[in-house]
Amino acid sequence: MARIEILKLVAHPARIAILEELSKGVKCVTDLQDFLEISQSNISQHLSALRHAGVIDYFVDGRLRCYFLKSPFVLELLGIIRKDYPSALEGPECCPVTKKGKYPGTRKN
Amino acid sequence: MARIEILKLVAHPARIAILEELSKGVKCVTDLQDFLEISQSNISQHLSALRHAGVIDYFVDGRLRCYFLKSPFVLELLGIIRKDYPSALEGPECCPVTKKGKYPGTRKN
DNA sequence: CTATTATATTCTATTTTTCTAATATTATAA
């Protein structure tokens, strides 16, 4: 599935929480329920969406579904979401007060 | 603005395209229009959303607004979106055929 | 001044996403 579709999926609080948890190891649905404040069916829906996107997968142990993280891209994504960054990139040259400057591109006029 | 809100914003084809372009350098709106197949007002709307989220900013040159990328987080995000990854992480132990295995967590039953 | 260029804003219909509720499935325990 395309990167952008995966981004869209990950950009959701419950799904991020699920993925963060799975990044630590295998979890079954009931154990996910314990720290997510959302309904069982909703969790199942999120898991289903993530699985169809190839982000996670599961194996079976009796009546448990043991979910785990599958996508290396998402693992790295989770990493940078947690990271700290400087508050801004070094910007282009422009007056720091008036925020006026010269456009570097070429234009008709 | 929270990382997750920023993720949501970035997870849109037009906005990714805008950000990719800005990651190469300053661009004004008309120049963005040239390679985006969407209306001027829609571009403005996307730019506005990105700016309010602190992802981009602009300086003024006459009647041009010169937009540039501001968020280090988003710059790194764009980087990993372009990168290649192995198709899957090494999964947990479970039978490769039946996909059955043992849940590593502790459970009541 | 007035026209034009560059860009932003507002309103709105449409589409998409999200969640809840109800129900289904499946494996095991009793």
Next chain:
DNA sequence: TTATAATATTAGAAAAATAGAATATAATAG
């Protein structure tokens, strides 16, 4: 067998995101 535990599916209402159209603003050229 039947009950129950673990999980999935479906349908639909509500909320949010999206894009188009029309209009507004602001700077400059003429």
